[in-house]
Amino acid sequence: MRLPWLIPPLAAAMLALAPAAVAEGLPDLGDVAQVDLSPQAEKQIGASIFRDIRLREASYLDDPEITGYLNRLGMRLVAHSGEARQDFQFFVLRDSTLNAFAMPGGYIGVHTGLIAAAQSESELASVIAHEISHVTQHHLARMVGKQSQAQLVSMLALAVAVLAARSNSELATGAMMAGQAAGLQSQLNYSRDFEREADRLGINLLENSGYDIRGMGSFFERLQNFGRLYENNAPVYLRTHPLTTERIADMGNRISQRPYRQVPDSLDFLLVRAKLKAQEDDAREAVTHFASLVKERKFSSEPAAYYGYAVALTRLKDWAGAERELGQARRFKAASPMVETLAAELRRQQGDADGAFRLLRAAAQRYPQERAVSYALMETLLGAGRLDEAQQLGVADVQLYPSDTRMLGLLAKTYALLGKVARQHRTQAEVYVANGQLLAAIEQLQFAQQARDGDFYDQAQIDARLRELKRQQAEEMRRR
Numbered sequence: 001m002r003l004p005w006l007i008p009p010l011a012a013a014m015l016a017l018a019p020a021a022v023a024e025g026l027p028d029l030g031d032v033a034q035v036d037l038s039p040q041a042e043k044q045i046g047a048s049i050f051r052d053i054r055l056r057e058a059s060y061l062d063d064p065e066i067t068g069y070l071n072r073l074g075m076r077l078v079a080h081s082g083e084a085r086q087d088f089q090f091f092v093l094r095d096s097t098l099n100a101f102a103m104p105g106g107y108i109g110v111h112t113g114l115i116a117a118a119q120s121e122s123e124l125a126s127v128i129a130h131e132i133s134h135v136t137q138h139h140l141a142r143m144v145g146k147q148s149q150a151q152l153v154s155m156l157a158l159a160v161a162v163l164a165a166r167s168n169s170e171l172a173t174g175a176m177m178a179g180q181a182a183g184l185q186s187q188l189n190y191s192r193d194f195e196r197e198a199d200r201l202g203i204n205l206l207e208n209s210g211y212d213i214r215g216m217g218s219f220f221e222r223l224q225n226f227g228r229l230y231e232n233n234a235p236v237y238l239r240t241h242p243l244t245t246e247r248i249a250d251m252g253n254r255i256s257q258r259p260y261r262q263v264p265d266s267l268d269f270l271l272v273r274a275k276l277k278a279q280e281d282d283a284r285e286a287v288t289h290f291a292s293l294v295k296e297r298k299f300s301s302e303p304a305a306y307y308g309y310a311v312a313l314t315r316l317k318d319w320a321g322a323e324r325e326l327g328q329a330r331r332f333k334a335a336s337p338m339v340e341t342l343a344a345e346l347r348r349q350q351g352d353a354d355g356a357f358r359l360l361r362a363a364a365q366r367y368p369q370e371r372a373v374s375y376a377l378m379e380t381l382l383g384a385g386r387l388d389e390a391q392q393l394g395v396a397d398v399q400l401y402p403s404d405t406r407m408l409g410l411l412a413k414t415y416a417l418l419g420k421v422a423r424q425h426r427t428q429a430e431v432y433v434a435n436g437q438l439l440a441a442i443e444q445l446q447f448a449q450q451a452r453d454g455d456f457y458d459q460a461q462i463d464a465r466l467r468e469l470k471r472q473q474a475e476e477m478r479r480r
């Protein structure tokens, strides 16, 4: 049986790169074995598992607004971690169970069920702060302990599979069956010492980032209650991050020593939760849910309730109805790019491309960093056949975000529609490079060479890039 997300053999070779003493300078945690795993190797292993999840895991949530929000929240915390390398990446899996997990190298996955269960933004931030601390302290690598290098790779893959396991997925079962050692799962839980350390550092991150540290106490208590309710089906998070009475008391102590701080939820947090809720279940049920929320005024945020109502209505293709409810959300001066992209989409669906452009161009001015706005603008241009403008936008955008596979894909599509074959393949090659698929990238560049419709400058670029990728490919073959 295939071990899910098993790391390709090349990662084994990467491990040999730099067996630096990672554990140096870390707090002493008793007899924890020293780990021969450099931060670079951790990063490469994490990147490889993450790529696999992104490309193959059906529950991977490919929503730039939700992912964008989670990354803003995560990076706000990371900024206070004192970590010199801050290339963390946060992603979401559409799964109703309560779980979050950290992979080596700073890749942190969060289930939609956990976002839904958080009753405040500080609660969500508290779990993420805890996970960030597992990463900055290299707990996963230290938990797996001293192994032969080949074993280390598969143990880490296995650890991630266990941490990420979802209640009904084959993931856990597959990982268990592939597991070399009996009772492996029990070894793959974070130890009490690691948990205490992640709690302590997590609370500091929360506090320094301006969140309400009581969020951590209340969320872990809620998790514990879930655990009591569903004794045999306790959240996987509790199995992998054992929650003891002592831990809760410890958290309570730390929290009670700090001054009280009221921190309101951001509008984005409320909108993200509404969007997730509106996409759950049957479309009609979702519409009924939000209709009764606004009717009975049982919401924690009125604009978010109307926004969720609008999202739910789009699932029934009731564009006019959705526009009406989104208008209600706007009455509260709900300023968010999520409102603008939805408004533009509703205009577009009703045949008003110009109206969609006006909204998106204004949103792009106001929120220049928001990826979802750039994608929507690009898609609207393509849909309207305004290919030259799409090319202009795409070219400028990939200069800023050279490994953004979604934008690269849209630009490749633009070139295809324009009949610029060499540039189409040249751009598609970069999509594959970003996905770690070197051979496919090389093939695309060869197509680009054969196309011969590029100018001298294009050809020179294609040749140079092809030489570079071939060299990389040869290097990887040598390492295997």
Ligand SMILES: [Zn+2]
Residues within 6 Å of the ligand: 130, 134, 190, 194, 195, 198, 240, 241
């Ligand atoms: Zn933990």
